[in-house]
Amino acid sequence: MSAIETLKSELAGLALEDNPQIVRQKSRDFFWYSPVLKQQLDHVTADLVVTPRTEAEVIRVLRACYALDIPVTTRGAGTGNYGQAMPLSGGVILNLADMNRVLSIRPGVVVAEAGAIISKIDEETRAHSGQELRLHPSTYRTATIGGFIAGGSGGVGSISWGGLRDLGNVLSLKVVTMEAEPRVLHLKGADLSRVMHAYGTNGVITEVEMPLTAAYDWVDVLVGFDDFMDSVVYADALANQDGILLKQLAPVVAPLPHDYFLRHQKYIRRDQSVVVIMVAPFAMDAFATFTASQGRASILYRSDQADEATLKTLPPAYELAWNHTTLRGLRVDPTITYLQVLYPYPDQVEKVRRMTELFGDEVPGHLEFVRFDGKITCFGLPVVRYTTEARLDEIIRLHEEAGCPIFNPHRYTLEEGGMKQTDALQLAFKREADPKGLLNPGKMIAWEDPDYDFSSSKVFLFSGLTPA
Amino acid sequence: MSAIETLKSELAGLALEDNPQIVRQKSRDFFWYSPVLKQQLDHVTADLVVTPRTEAEVIRVLRACYALDIPVTTRGAGTGNYGQAMPLSGGVILNLADMNRVLSIRPGVVVAEAGAIISKIDEETRAHSGQELRLHPSTYRTATIGGFIAGGSGGVGSISWGGLRDLGNVLSLKVVTMEAEPRVLHLKGADLSRVMHAYGTNGVITEVEMPLTAAYDWVDVLVGFDDFMDSVVYADALANQDGILLKQLAPVVAPLPHDYFLRHQKYIRRDQSVVVIMVAPFAMDAFATFTASQGRASILYRSDQADEATLKTLPPAYELAWNHTTLRGLRVDPTITYLQVLYPYPDQVEKVRRMTELFGDEVPGHLEFVRFDGKITCFGLPVVRYTTEARLDEIIRLHEEAGCPIFNPHRYTLEEGGMKQTDALQLAFKREADPKGLLNPGKMIAWEDPDYDFSSSKVFLFSGLTPA
Numbered sequence: 001m002s003a004i005e006t007l008k009s010e011l012a013g014l015a016l017e018d019n020p021q022i023v024r025q026k027s028r029d030f031f032w033y034s035p036v037l038k039q040q041l042d043h044v045t046a047d048l049v050v051t052p053r054t055e056a057e058v059i060r061v062l063r064a065c066y067a068l069d070i071p072v073t074t075r076g077a078g079t080g081n082y083g084q085a086m087p088l089s090g091g092v093i094l095n096l097a098d099m100n101r102v103l104s105i106r107p108g109v110v111v112a113e114a115g116a117i118i119s120k121i122d123e124e125t126r127a128h129s130g131q132e133l134r135l136h137p138s139t140y141r142t143a144t145i146g147g148f149i150a151g152g153s154g155g156v157g158s159i160s161w162g163g164l165r166d167l168g169n170v171l172s173l174k175v176v177t178m179e180a181e182p183r184v185l186h187l188k189g190a191d192l193s194r195v196m197h198a199y200g201t202n203g204v205i206t207e208v209e210m211p212l213t214a215a216y217d218w219v220d221v222l223v224g225f226d227d228f229m230d231s232v233v234y235a236d237a238l239a240n241q242d243g244i245l246l247k248q249l250a251p252v253v254a255p256l257p258h259d260y261f262l263r264h265q266k267y268i269r270r271d272q273s274v275v276v277i278m279v280a281p282f283a284m285d286a287f288a289t290f291t292a293s294q295g296r297a298s299i300l301y302r303s304d305q306a307d308e309a310t311l312k313t314l315p316p317a318y319e320l321a322w323n324h325t326t327l328r329g330l331r332v333d334p335t336i337t338y339l340q341v342l343y344p345y346p347d348q349v350e351k352v353r354r355m356t357e358l359f360g361d362e363v364p365g366h367l368e369f370v371r372f373d374g375k376i377t378c379f380g381l382p383v384v385r386y387t388t389e390a391r392l393d394e395i396i397r398l399h400e401e402a403g404c405p406i407f408n409p410h411r412y413t414l415e416e417g418g419m420k421q422t423d424a425l426q427l428a429f430k431r432e433a434d435p436k437g438l439l440n441p442g443k444m445i446a447w448e449d450p451d452y453d454f455s456s457s458k459v460f461l462f463s464g465l466t467p468a
Numbered sequence: 469m470s471a472i473e474t475l476k477s478e479l480a481g482l483a484l485e486d487n488p489q490i491v492r493q494k495s496r497d498f499f500w501y502s503p504v505l506k507q508q509l510d511h512v513t514a515d516l517v518v519t520p521r522t523e524a525e526v527i528r529v530l531r532a533c534y535a536l537d538i539p540v541t542t543r544g545a546g547t548g549n550y551g552q553a554m555p556l557s558g559g560v561i562l563n564l565a566d567m568n569r570v571l572s573i574r575p576g577v578v579v580a581e582a583g584a585i586i587s588k589i590d591e592e593t594r595a596h597s598g599q600e601l602r603l604h605p606s607t608y609r610t611a612t613i614g615g616f617i618a619g620g621s622g623g624v625g626s627i628s629w630g631g632l633r634d635l636g637n638v639l640s641l642k643v644v645t646m647e648a649e650p651r652v653l654h655l656k657g658a659d660l661s662r663v664m665h666a667y668g669t670n671g672v673i674t675e676v677e678m679p680l681t682a683a684y685d686w687v688d689v690l691v692g693f694d695d696f697m698d699s700v701v702y703a704d705a706l707a708n709q710d711g712i713l714l715k716q717l718a719p720v721v722a723p724l725p726h727d728y729f730l731r732h733q734k735y736i737r738r739d740q741s742v743v744v745i746m747v748a749p750f751a752m753d754a755f756a757t758f759t760a761s762q763g764r765a766s767i768l769y770r771s772d773q774a775d776e777a778t779l780k781t782l783p784p785a786y787e788l789a790w791n792h793t794t795l796r797g798l799r800v801d802p803t804i805t806y807l808q809v810l811y812p813y814p815d816q817v818e819k820v821r822r823m824t825e826l827f828g829d830e831v832p833g834h835l836e837f838v839r840f841d842g843k844i845t846c847f848g849l850p851v852v853r854y855t856t857e858a859r860l861d862e863i864i865r866l867h868e869e870a871g872c873p874i875f876n877p878h879r880y881t882l883e884e885g886g887m888k889q890t891d892a893l894q895l896a897f898k899r900e901a902d903p904k905g906l907l908n909p910g911k912m913i914a915w916e917d918p919d920y921d922f923s924s925s926k927v928f929l930f931s932g933l934t935p936a
Contacts, residue, residue, distance in 0.1 A: 107598060107682070107683075107684055107685075107749075107750075108682070108684055108713075108748055108749065108750040109750045129598060130575060130597060130598065131682070134711075161710055161711060162710025162711055163710075166709065166710045166711035166712075167709055167711050167712055167754040167757055167758050168709065168711030168712040168713065168751045168754035168755075169710075169711035171750060171753065171754075172753070188753050189753045189754065189756065189757035190757045190760075190761070211711075211713075211748075211750055211751070213682060214575070214576070214599070214681060214682040215575075216575055216576055217575075239842065240841055240842025240843070241634065241635055241636065241842065242629055242630025242631075242634045242637075242839040242840075242841070242842060243602075243629060243630055243634030243635050243636030243637035243679075244634075244635055244636040245576075245636065245679075280576055280679075281575075281576065282575075282576040282577045282639060282679055283636045283679070285639065285640070285656050285657045286635040286636035286639075286657065287635075287636075288657065289635055289657035289658045290635050292658075293658070371710040372710075373708055373710070374707065374708025374709065374710060374843075374844050375708070375842075375843065376842050
């Protein structure tokens with residue numbers, strides 16, 4: 001009997017799925033955003049999907065897989081786009097979709113199971129006490145809170161609150177280790193960084209405690225500009241207005257808004273660059289006053305002045321932003337891809353100008369303004385009109401030489417997609433929590449190849465990757 | 469019959485007070501913080517106090533005083549300390565204390581009459597929907613919201629929201645003009661700056677619409693340092709933590725905390741500088757983690773770990789901060805006074821270091837960290853061990869020469885206490901709203917003496933000031 005067959009019998013009574021088509025479907029995330037990852041990982045699939053309903057069932061799965069040396073890759077909703085939930089060596093997909101309860105709500109705090117859909121959490125906290133999460137990805141209506149913490153960095157709300165990595169944006173996590181006898185750890189404070197943004201390589205996050213803020217009926221606004229750089233200067237100035245409460249602020253260069261935002265196309269000329277904004281309803285007077293003072297800006301659309309029938313036809317502004325911009329682009333033009341860039345403070349506007357001049361319409365700009373270490377600056381998620389992998393690497397190199405670090409979404413390892421260095425805390429915790437290295441194998445280079453040279457220009461090749 | 473006697477008969481039925489002792493008491497604010505203003509203004513008194521209960525009564529008072537050429541100085545609770553409510557030419561004190569109702573509350577917004585006490589507004593908005601005002605002065609429990617808008621600049625909450633001047637921190641104001649037939653204007657957006665921080669010189673604010681934010685049971689914390697500059701560096705870094713929600717952040721140099729914070733004295737060594745902080749309760753883990761990472765910082769007191777009996781003996785942290793630091797100092801040592809300084813970003817820490825080295829214990833530092841134009845920086849409200857007016861002027865000059873602007877609290881005019889230039893919007897609106905110049909006379913130099921040379925080092929002398 002194969003190890004997987006033994007596992008199935010040992011996990012009798014749990015929700016198991018071994019239909020190859022369904023297993024393959026649950027073995028995929030949004031890795032296909034990247035033509036590079038699509039080629040590398042398209043064949044990847046697990047052997048079995050287990051969908052636990054309780055922490056006790058998670059422990060049972062991890063104990064059994066540990067004994068049988070079966071890899072376990074944890075999955076939320078599979079909306080990540082760096083391949084975080086792809087089971088490179090097969091084995092078990094641990095699908096947390098059924099661990100989705102909101103456990104408690106109090107002023108400023110929600111506790112939920114890791115598989116809870118982010119928008120569903122907000123529905124409950126809004127109804128309970130007019131509160132909502134500080135941060136969410138553009139996949140608000142599908143992503144799980146655990147998956148966001150395990151692989152996200154920030155998103156909608158980062159204009160006010162910074163990123164997930166910032167102290168205070170995650171309050172505590174329950175994590176189950178993969179040992180002969182799995183332990184349940186409750187991490188908080190400095191210990192959180194051990195498992196955050198670790199793709200589930202060193203523990204299974206089963207429960208999260210997150211800060212809440214006041215919920216509002218955010219007003220979606222599109223502001224148009226004839227010149228992209230005017231929109232960037234405007235967004236930078238707006239973000240520095242301390243009294244105007246925003247949740248989202250993203251300049252997108254022409255012709256992307258017209259070409260990609262199909263439901264909003266009627267509001268946008270093809271040569272208009274657009275800033276996608278979410279504004280607190282009571283701040284609309286102040287926002288309009290500020291916008292009028294800036295010149296060259298024209299408000300193209302505001303949801304608080306649209307009728308019900310129109311509103312029903314339009315996606316929310318956050319589904320025009322972050323990786324939904326890319327997603328909408330891919331639907332219109334499957335040949336494009338994208339990058340993730342940081343334009344460091346205080347030269348963010350000037351650096352955007354240089355990259356815009358350098359690449360023109362080969363790398364059309366899409367910026368996301370955020371708080372970063374207490375300052376307003378911007379990330380970029382520029383579209384790339386993809387030709388070859390070599391040219392993509394060159395575009396990356398030119399950004400980095402200009403002082404604009406790239407978080408490469410065309411790599412599936414934590415290090416290559418991130419800071420290109422070993423995270424000593426994550427590595428040390430993996431030694432403790434996953435001694436056999438069975439959790440999401442192949443994603444942490446520091447574990448797979450401790451002597452790997454991050455300064456080389458090579459791409460890491462995980463030897464355990466299932467052959468295509 | 470004198471004009472005042474005529475006025476009394478015309479205002480029959482309104483709440484009038486002409487007992488000289490009570491009138492004198494209601495003609496005073498906290499001008500005596502300044503030894504300079506104390507000398508200039510101690511004799512000032514109105515002739516009559518009128519306490520209207522409705523907007524209609526305000527209109528009646530202004531109409532009658534206009535006809536009789538009687539000056540009107542509007543008063544909230546008289547907690548300002550630049551002499552804003554001192555009736556320099558006598559006449560009527562318009563006391564808004566009885567116009568104190570909260571009119572409506574909705575998500576993010578409260579509407580209240582101008583005479584409402586700020587803490588009373590928060591009591592109602594907290595009970596209604598867990599909301600509170602963004603900003604308040606340290607005189608939270610006595611000051612009125614209208615007085616704060618007419619003369620304040622920011623305070624507790626400015627670490628998150630910037631100042632009152634920032635778009636979005638006041639939503640709309642109702643203002644009554646002083647004309648033959650007074651008008652009621654509803655100002656919002658760009659028009660708000662006409663009457664904000666104008667000391668009631670160009671209209672009587674009767675109703676305010678203010679933004680609200682989520683209310684929490686803020687935790688009061690004192691963090692101690694052996695070296696003041698370490699406390700400044702710490703506070704600057706803490707303020708730049710985007711995920712740690714604070715409401716207040718004020719370093720105070722030794723020996724002030726020990727000597728002035730008498731109820732907290734048992735927690736503080738005399739050679740300890742202290743940072744006075746208000747932290748959201750759910751952020752305490754993150755706050756403690758950050759503080760532990762900074763070294764040299766020790767948490768001396770946190771209200772969430774104090775017992776009920778102790779809590780009853782201690783004032784809230786906001787009553788150790790802003791001008792309450794000064795007030796506590798004056799109680800211990802009536803010979804001191806203070807200044808108000810801006811240390812502009814990005815050199816705030818270095819500028820504080822230079823001033824600290826230059827003046828030592830003659831000007832002991834008290835800083836208030838705030839958001840200012842989107843960046844973290846700090847104001848100073850340093851104590852000054854007062855000797856002579858000449859030395860005080862020299863201390864001011866040395867600050868300004870070092871690039872640290874002074875908002876001089878030893879002057880009673882808007883310009884000298886502020887930006888030392890005509891506010892064209894305020895002046896234009898005064899022409900329209902107070903054509904006879906009867907509202908709070910002597911406070912707006914641009915009105916009294918259009919050709920005044922603000923670059924001179926002279927002190928403005930208002931010719932209408934009642935002789936001592």
